[in-house]
Amino acid sequence: MSEAIRGVVVTHADLAAALVAAVRAITGDEGGLVAMSNAGTDRAALARLIGEAAGPAPAPVLVFTDLVGGSCTAAAATVARERSGMRVVSGVNLGMLLDFVFHREEPLDAAAARAVAAGRDAVREVGR
Amino acid sequence: MSVALYRIDDRLIHGQVVVGWGQSVAAGFIALVDDAIRASDWERELYRMGVPASVEVRFAGVAEAAAQAPAWEAEPRSGIVLTADIATMAALCAAAPSVRRVNVGGIHFRPGRKERLRFVYLADEEAAALRALAATGVTVTAQDVPTAAPVPLEAFT
Numbered sequence: 001m002s003e004a005i006r007g008v009v010v011t012h013a014d015l016a017a018a019l020v021a022a023v024r025a026i027t028g029d030e031g032g033l034v035a036m037s038n039a040g041t042d043r044a045a046l047a048r049l050i051g052e053a054a055g056p057a058p059a060p061v062l063v064f065t066d067l068v069g070g071s072c073t074a075a076a077a078t079v080a081r082e083r084s085g086m087r088v089v090s091g092v093n094l095g096m097l098l099d100f101v102f103h104r105e106e107p108l109d110a111a112a113a114r115a116v117a118a119g120r121d122a123v124r125e126v127g128r
Numbered sequence: 129m130s131v132a133l134y135r136i137d138d139r140l141i142h143g144q145v146v147v148g149w150g151q152s153v154a155a156g157f158i159a160l161v162d163d164a165i166r167a168s169d170w171e172r173e174l175y176r177m178g179v180p181a182s183v184e185v186r187f188a189g190v191a192e193a194a195a196q197a198p199a200w201e202a203e204p205r206s207g208i209v210l211t212a213d214i215a216t217m218a219a220l221c222a223a224a225p226s227v228r229r230v231n232v233g234g235i236h237f238r239p240g241r242k243e244r245l246r247f248v249y250l251a252d253e254e255a256a257a258l259r260a261l262a263a264t265g266v267t268v269t270a271q272d273v274p275t276a277a278p279v280p281l282e283a284f285t
Binding site: 012040041042043044067068069070071073076077078081090 | 138139140141142143147170173175177179202234235236237238254
């Protein structure tokens, strides 16, 4: 079993806090996810905050961001390029995070791939 | 004029630019003017990553951008030109006299800067640099998203 992965959710406005609160309400998870907003930050400042939230390398960290072309993703990718043990998945949704908190002890690469799959699987047309 | 927006934004290509302004002006290209990013394969790839395939992303140093500006403005497609800071935009304006309007879209807090607008923090010398740019005949306004009203320079410097 691998060391538990820390999840850091980085989004525009208050989306991350709302997603983490929803995960907590549904699962009771406490502490598996950290929420961050890009509000008021340039890319360098946001990268610094993400690095602080991740903690020291090489402890495993999976960063979830909202928009593939957004500042959160750019900042996270910049940190991940320099820090070992960090992967970034964009397009975060509630289904992705719910799956993640129950699989935090998977190897990091597998967890990143799993998050992508879970996020995609959560998007469906329903009712027809 | 084909360049719909000359924008100073320290986040460069990000959500407000790609989704907000990109949709609003029906951007066919985004030109990112930054000497360091122009020289970095990895950063160019990073900034290209989230832009729809229908929007061409161009990278240029200041001198290249100044040389290209007349061609960009003659294109049938609408475009957005970005710099991360005031100094780069001022250098572009000095070298490309056809640039007559500058949008201050996002300059975030750093030590030494004061809040001028929710999305604009400036040190005194940066405010002076914007006023100097305006004194050359360039219209400078602040506006983060297309649905907001542009704020005249005098109201935030």
